Amino acid sequence: MKYVIIGNGVAGIQAAETIRQFDSEGSITMIGDETFPPYCRPMISLALEGSVDQDKLHIRSAGFYDDLNIRPVLGKRVTGIDVDNKKVLIQEKSARPSLQASSTIMDLICKLLSIFGGDPGTEPRRGSETGFEFDKLLIATGADPRPVKATGLNLKNIFYMRTEVHVRQMLEILPGAKNALVLGGGLVGFKAAYGLLCRGLHVTMLIRSDYPLSMQVDEKAGRMILDQLSEHGLEVKVGVEVTGFEGIKKVERANLSDKTAIACDMVVVGKGVLPALSFVPRDKIQADLGILVDQHMETNIPGIFAAGDVAQSVDIARKISWVNAIWPEAVEQGRIAGMNMAGRQTAYKGSLSRNVIRIFDLDVMTAGLVNPPSDPSYEVVSSDNLRLNIYRKLVFRNDKLAGFVMVNAIEQGGILMSLIKNEIPVKIPKAAMLEPSFNYNQLMM
Numbered sequence: 538m539k540y541v542i543i544g545n546g547v548a549g550i551q552a553a554e555t556i557r558q559f560d561s562e563g564s565i566t567m568i569g570d571e572t573f574p575p576y577c578r579p580m581i582s583l584a585l586e587g588s589v590d591q592d593k594l595h596i597r598s599a600g601f602y603d604d605l606n607i608r609p610v611l612g613k614r615v616t617g618i619d620v621d622n623k624k625v626l627i628q629e630k631s632a633r634p635s636l637q638a639s640s641t642i643m644d645l646i647c648k649l650l651s652i653f654g655g656d657p658g659t660e661p662r663r664g665s666e667t668g669f670e671f672d673k674l675l676i677a678t679g680a681d682p683r684p685v686k687a688t689g690l691n692l693k694n695i696f697y698m699r700t701e702v703h704v705r706q707m708l709e710i711l712p713g714a715k716n717a718l719v720l721g722g723g724l725v726g727f728k729a730a731y732g733l734l735c736r737g738l739h740v741t742m743l744i745r746s747d748y749p750l751s752m753q754v755d756e757k758a759g760r761m762i763l764d765q766l767s768e769h770g771l772e773v774k775v776g777v778e779v780t781g782f783e784g785i786k787k788v789e790r791a792n793l794s795d796k797t798a799i800a801c802d803m804v805v806v807g808k809g810v811l812p813a814l815s816f817v818p819r820d821k822i823q824a825d826l827g828i829l830v831d832q833h834m835e836t837n838i839p840g841i842f843a844a845g846d847v848a849q850s851v852d853i854a855r856k857i858s859w860v861n862a863i864w865p866e867a868v869e870q871g872r873i874a875g876m877n878m879a880g881r882q883t884a885y886k887g888s889l890s891r892n893v894i895r896i897f898d899l900d901v902m903t904a905g906l907v908n909p910p911s912d913p914s915y916e917v918v919s920s921d922n923l924r925l926n927i928y929r930k931l932v933f934r935n936d937k938l939a940g941f942v943m944v945n946a947i948e949q950g951g952i953l954m955s956l957i958k959n960e961i962p963v964k965i966p967k968a969a970m971l972e973p974s975f976n977y978n979q980l981m982m
């Protein structure tokens with residue numbers, strides 16, 4: 538059996554290990570454009586804030602591929618899939634080496650151009666195409682940062698924050714940086730702002746909604762987070778966009794849609810992510826926002842699977858097809874895909890968005906649906922003690938918990954999450970679940 542895995546992030550790694558557990562003979566080829574040994578992507582933000590060393594990001598050793606008899610094809614980007622002939626295609630002569638380690642937005646644009654064709658520079662970019670034949674294929678290419686539209690993106694010190702290389706390059710310029718501008722208040726934008734504040738920079742964040750993390754929390758928790766960040770010096774501008782950057786070689790100033798400008802010597806773009814599927818033939822492999830998979834993580838093409846941030850599956854809390862681009866789901870989806878690829882039929886229950894975030898003195902935990910639609914089948918119970926910065930909100934769909942957000946009293950988060958995941962009906966008064974004394978036994982009575 539010939540297995541090919543595109544992407545050496547956690548979903549790909551998990552799938553490869555699972556396949557090897559059940560198939561010691563089959564050949565496994567992993568193609569990935571990052572060359573660093575497998576690492577914990579969420580922890581790059583901890584490297585930025587300085588609480589974790591960059592060399593502590595590894596989740597597997599450099600010998601991982603040899604140990605599992607995997608053929609690594611690293612530093613290469615897949616450019617297409619020949620579905621009919623069961624082949625994965627890469628450019629033999631890849632794009633300029635510097636693109637591999639690049640961090641500026643211009644570099645990312647170059648990278649995209651090298652995939653789609655077209656060339657802003659003079660170097661020859663295209664070589665012969667090489668194919669990797671497969672019997673079973675996994676697409677686990679994660680997500681790309683959502684690009685920003687603005688002029689002056691070719692200036693230095695404008696970064697995305699997706700890879701360890703991005704953070705390494707940010708760390709290199711930190712000693713000379715004083716003013717940072719962060720675009721976006723989602724998970725990545727927020728983590729970038731938090732990390733740079735921890736490093737002592739003056740940080741301005743531009744957000745579209747009234748508070749950060751609006752996809753993860755509700756307004757009340759969002760405002761508590763915003764207050765906490767503001768108390769520690771974060772400046773937030775709501776409802777303005779950047780229109781362009783200026784500077785001599787390096788970024789020095791950002792022009793905004795309200796006709797004002799902000800002085801900055803570095804910029805981080807954290808405006809969310811998009812599944813990395815530009816090389817996927819959509820006329821053959823069905824995709825919506827992400828690649829559509831069934832409960833076995835298999836696409837509409839038998840033998841072709843997808844997992845992790847690139848895959849779109851059923852969301853347990855929302856009850857719709859959704860991309861939950863989070864680490865634990867990438868791990869689980871990679872494992873389930875690996876099982877099914879190796880012939881062990883295993884079903885995936887669906888994904889659940891969740892996060893635990895520390896913001897100075899706030900611990901925030903959130904899962905599932907926290908901003909329900911105005912529909913009589915939903916019920917919300919909540920409690921707070923704002924003097925102690927405590928807030929809890931539970932969202933029910935009929936008699937089942939569909940989501941929650943908790944600030945600074947997060948101890949029962951594990952129980953609540955299992956109630957959502959296992960769709961357990963709640964028969965006790967819902968408000969009782971807000972009590973600090975609430976425990977699982979009460980549900981069994």
Ligand SMILES: Cc1cc2nc3c(=O)[nH]c(=O)nc-3n(C[C@H](O)[C@H](O)[C@H](O)COP(=O)(O)OP(=O)(O)OC[C@H]3O[C@@H](n4cnc5c(N)ncnc54)[C@H](O)[C@@H]3O)c2cc1C
Nearest residue numbers: 544546547548570578579614615678679845846862863864
């Ligand atoms: C700063 C940051 C903070 C985060 N914080 C959290 C958090 O707190 N909690 C949480 O749950 N999640 C968090 N995440 C999200 C989490 O990291 C992802 O959900 C997870 O890494 C997804 O794993 P994956 O294997 O699907 O994709 P990835 O980890 O993105 O791996 C995909 C790999 O495929 C490669 N690739 C892409 N396209 C190609 C191609 N065409 N050819 C070859 N290789 C390709 C990519 O370069 C990458 O190496 C965070 C992410 C970031 C960036």
